[in-house]
Amino acid sequence: MTREGTADMREIAGDILYVDLSERRAWREPALHEDILNFLGGRGLNAHLLWKLTGPDTDPLGPDNPLIFGAGLLSGTEVPCSGRTTVTCRSPATRWYLKTSGGGHWGGELKFAGIGHLVITGRADHPVYLWIDDGRVEFRDARPIWGKDVRETDLSVKKDVGDEDIQVAAIGPAGERLVKFAGIMFSVYNTAGRGGAGAVMGAKNLKAVAVRGTGALRAAQPARFHKVAVECREALLAESGGEGLARYGTAGSVEAVNELRAWASYNFRRSRDEDVYPLSGQYLVERGYLKRRVACLACVFGCHRYTELTRGEFAGCYTGGPELETLGSFGSGCGVSDTEAVIKANELCNILGMDTISCGSVIAWTMECYEKGLVSARDLDGLDLRWGDAKAVIEMVRRIAYREGFGDVLAEGVRAAARQVGGDSYRWAVEAKGLEQSRVDTRSAKAYALAFAVNPRGADHLHTETFAEFGLSPEGRALIARITGDEKYADPCMVEKRAEIVRWHEDCFAVTDALGLCAFSSTALYGVTPARMAELFSAATGHEISEEEVMRAGRRIVTLEKCFNVRAGAVRADDCLPWRLMHEHTPDRPDPDAINAPEELDRMLDEYYSLHGWDLETSWPTSETLESLGLGDVARQLAAAGKLR
Amino acid sequence: MEKFLVVYPDLCTGCRLCEAACSYRHEGVYSPSLSRVRVVKFEDRCLSVPVVCNYCEQPPCEASCPTGAMSAAPDGRYALVREDRCIGCKECVHACPLGAVHLHPRSGVAIRCDLCRGDPECVKVCTAGALRYEPLEAAVREKRRARAASLNPA
Numbered sequence: 001m002t003r004e005g006t007a008d009m010r011e012i013a014g015d016i017l018y019v020d021l022s023e024r025r026a027w028r029e030p031a032l033h034e035d036i037l038n039f040l041g042g043r044g045l046n047a048h049l050l051w052k053l054t055g056p057d058t059d060p061l062g063p064d065n066p067l068i069f070g071a072g073l074l075s076g077t078e079v080p081c082s083g084r085t086t087v088t089c090r091s092p093a094t095r096w097y098l099k100t101s102g103g104g105h106w107g108g109e110l111k112f113a114g115i116g117h118l119v120i121t122g123r124a125d126h127p128v129y130l131w132i133d134d135g136r137v138e139f140r141d142a143r144p145i146w147g148k149d150v151r152e153t154d155l156s157v158k159k160d161v162g163d164e165d166i167q168v169a170a171i172g173p174a175g176e177r178l179v180k181f182a183g184i185m186f187s188v189y190n191t192a193g194r195g196g197a198g199a200v201m202g203a204k205n206l207k208a209v210a211v212r213g214t215g216a217l218r219a220a221q222p223a224r225f226h227k228v229a230v231e232c233r234e235a236l237l238a239e240s241g242g243e244g245l246a247r248y249g250t251a252g253s254v255e256a257v258n259e260l261r262a263w264a265s266y267n268f269r270r271s272r273d274e275d276v277y278p279l280s281g282q283y284l285v286e287r288g289y290l291k292r293r294v295a296c297l298a299c300v301f302g303c304h305r306y307t308e309l310t311r312g313e314f315a316g317c318y319t320g321g322p323e324l325e326t327l328g329s330f331g332s333g334c335g336v337s338d339t340e341a342v343i344k345a346n347e348l349c350n351i352l353g354m355d356t357i358s359c360g361s362v363i364a365w366t367m368e369c370y371e372k373g374l375v376s377a378r379d380l381d382g383l384d385l386r387w388g389d390a391k392a393v394i395e396m397v398r399r400i401a402y403r404e405g406f407g408d409v410l411a412e413g414v415r416a417a418a419r420q421v422g423g424d425s426y427r428w429a430v431e432a433k434g435l436e437q438s439r440v441d442t443r444s445a446k447a448y449a450l451a452f453a454v455n456p457r458g459a460d461h462l463h464t465e466t467f468a469e470f471g472l473s474p475e476g477r478a479l480i481a482r483i484t485g486d487e488k489y490a491d492p493c494m495v496e497k498r499a500e501i502v503r504w505h506e507d508c509f510a511v512t513d514a515l516g517l518c519a520f521s522s523t524a525l526y527g528v529t530p531a532r533m534a535e536l537f538s539a540a541t542g543h544e545i546s547e548e549e550v551m552r553a554g555r556r557i558v559t560l561e562k563c564f565n566v567r568a569g570a571v572r573a574d575d576c577l578p579w580r581l582m583h584e585h586t587p588d589r590p591d592p593d594a595i596n597a598p599e600e601l602d603r604m605l606d607e608y609y610s611l612h613g614w615d616l617e618t619s620w621p622t623s624e625t626l627e628s629l630g631l632g633d634v635a636r637q638l639a640a641a642g643k644l645r
Numbered sequence: 646m647e648k649f650l651v652v653y654p655d656l657c658t659g660c661r662l663c664e665a666a667c668s669y670r671h672e673g674v675y676s677p678s679l680s681r682v683r684v685v686k687f688e689d690r691c692l693s694v695p696v697v698c699n700y701c702e703q704p705p706c707e708a709s710c711p712t713g714a715m716s717a718a719p720d721g722r723y724a725l726v727r728e729d730r731c732i733g734c735k736e737c738v739h740a741c742p743l744g745a746v747h748l749h750p751r752s753g754v755a756i757r758c759d760l761c762r763g764d765p766e767c768v769k770v771c772t773a774g775a776l777r778y779e780p781l782e783a784a785v786r787e788k789r790r791a792r793a794a795s796l797n798p799a
Binding site for chain 2: 076077078080105108112151154155165187188189214215216217218222226233237291292293294295296297298299300301302304306318320
């Protein structure tokens with residue numbers, strides 16, 4: 001056994017595997033120590049690789065857009081909730097930066113194959129899938145499986161390889177058809193869903209990436225690493241929110257968010273749903289839809305769901321999910337309260353390979369267009385797409401994935417669809433930067449509002465989950481007190497201190513993603529503190545790093561991601577929220593503060609940019625800020641492009 | 646009372662922390678291939694089942710071993726693989742009807758569960774309660790009661 005502190009970082013981080021699909025060539029390089037120290041791994045190293053491999057004109061669906069898979073630095077170890085994989089590329093939906101992550105077991109398998117990051121460039125001349133067998137790469141013909149759904153693809157690839165224990169990441173028909181919100185599915189039902197990474201994979205003619213890893217991961221200081229991992233596990237299991245998360249899943253908090261008037265309903269016209277119980281995690285359990293709790297690699301909670309419908313119209317339906325976002329998107333968002341229909345829509349999205357958030361959002365937007373007469377039944381080939389019509393929703397999901405009829409318009413995302421339909425329909429296209437907003441009604445949650453506005457990938461919660469501002473748990477309230485100095489700021493209607501709250505969470509979330517951890521370990525539950533993450537990194541790599549340094553690495557990652565957008569042309573005006581949320585009240589929150597007024601957002605943005613050391617007029621990181629984070633090379637490139645102040 | 650590693654497959658969430666704990670305890674690394682317990686997954690149904698050594702009363706792995714490498718500890722409470730005797734002939738792997746014995750992917754020596762010599766690590770990390778270290782009678786009792794309850798018309 002290796003002595004404490006002498007193991008190479010490679011034994012925990014794995015190599016970088018480069019694959020050029022055009023040339024059918026693959027090669028491995030060890031990750032540089034310096035890059036691991038600066039960017040940690042996972043999302044962080046992905047961001048660094050993307051920055052180096054792209055320019056301002058990289059076409060998201062062209063062969064030059066790299067599709068980068070990054071397993072977490074700690075994925076594959078015993079650290080609780082460490083199984084997440086980040087996918088990074090330029091987004092075809094927004095044309096901005098995209099990181100999207102998924103759970104499951106694929107990333108861990110990649111690590112056991114000795115690989116931490118997989119960088120795919122080029123485009124195959126016909127459909128292929130990759131077979132990575134302990135680091136050996138084969139390009140296999142995927143023409144026989146092109147067109148198959150994700151479940152069939154998973155089984156077919158396993159059969160073709162001759163091993164049912166391997167891990168597969170795959171796209172479905174939606175990714176093949178370049179649907180702008182097609183996802184990449186890990187372990188069948190775990191989606192890297194947001195921003196259209198599945199379309200990037202489809203554009204490369206890449207149907208799947210299959211992996212088998214029989215190797216081992218070794219921490220530089222095994223005993224210390226083990227000790228901290230056990231501490232993390234015990235801390236998480238002791239948290240007040242842990243049991244509910246395990247029992248009821250993410251959807252266990254649907255009712256609480258609804259009561260806070262932060263539950264987006266009827267395409268964000270409402271911020272509360274009177275009939276929300278059938279869309280709750282509690283209901284899934286009570287009615288027996290939930291068959292099993294499901295865990296990603298090394299997860300101590302198992303918040304993922306597995307549901308089956310054994311009776312009724314959709315009997316025979318079985319799928320991973322539904323999560324809170326899916327229940328909100330196809331449920332309240334479309335005025336639907338039919339649990340079984342939502343489960344069916346979820347199954348379709350999973351096997352066709354689409355993000356449930358965007359898919360439900362474009363349908364809700366169409367319902368509003370239909371109601372207002374901007375889209376007719378004739379436009380919809382006779383479909384009567386009224387609020388609450390669950391069957392029409394399900395039919396629309398299918399049409400989007402296969403780009404049939406009006407589905408072809410919606411497959412481009414809500415921003416493009418609103419341009420095509422015209423009129424005032426942009427006002428209820430609930431997107432920012434071109435990404436459909438996730439389920440939180442930010443009018444009733446101001447830290448979420450700021451976080452969504454500055455999120456480089458668009459309006460959603462998975463760059464910076466600020467759940468603590470709701471003050472729903474003692475741990476969340478204690479965290480707000482630690483960040484702001486007073487527990488009273490655990491109030492989602494306050495504007496004060498939101499910049500501080502957002503910045504702490506974005507630093508922490510960046511580290512969380514880089515290490516491969518789940519939000520439910522550090523920024524939605526809190527047992528894996530920044531101090532523990534620093535300990536884990538130090539013990540894993542043998543390089544001592546403090547809590548401040550690990551959070552600084554998080555800031556470096558966040559800043560580099562911002563710089564990607566700056567290089568691509570982003571200015572302050574791009575950090576905004578959907579029109580509806582900035583201008584319209586809901587009947588559930590008639591008070592004047594309950595919108596994301598432009599002046600209010602501006603005030604929070606000023607505070608946020610100031611905290612970061614970014615220029616207030618342009619939102620660009622300044623030269624001093626970049627130098628202080630060790631991003632001097634980035635500063636020089638931005639300066640050459642005239643984007644540095 | 647003698648304890649066994651008992652699997653409750655209905656409770657397994659498939660996190661595979663048992664594999665990580667096992668490989669760390671025995672090899673100092675994290676590797677499912679080096680774990681004595683293996684979680685088998687049927688992913689389209691989100692189904693996971695831990696496969697463990699059941700501690701057969703008449704272990705075919707021991708009976709088939711030509712060198713005596715597969716043997717019980719002197720007090721008979723747990724199983725050993727005497728690595729100095731193992732020749733990597735794989736007879737034990739073929740003999741085990743459960744698939745609970747396999748080979749070290751690099752050294753080629755047989756691997757099987759030694760119950761961590763009476764304190765199994767996999768059980769400690771199983772928050773779902775799918776792996777338990779308990780007297781067989783406890784498992785049977787629970788099963789008997791569950792079965793009886795399912796027959797109760799009320």
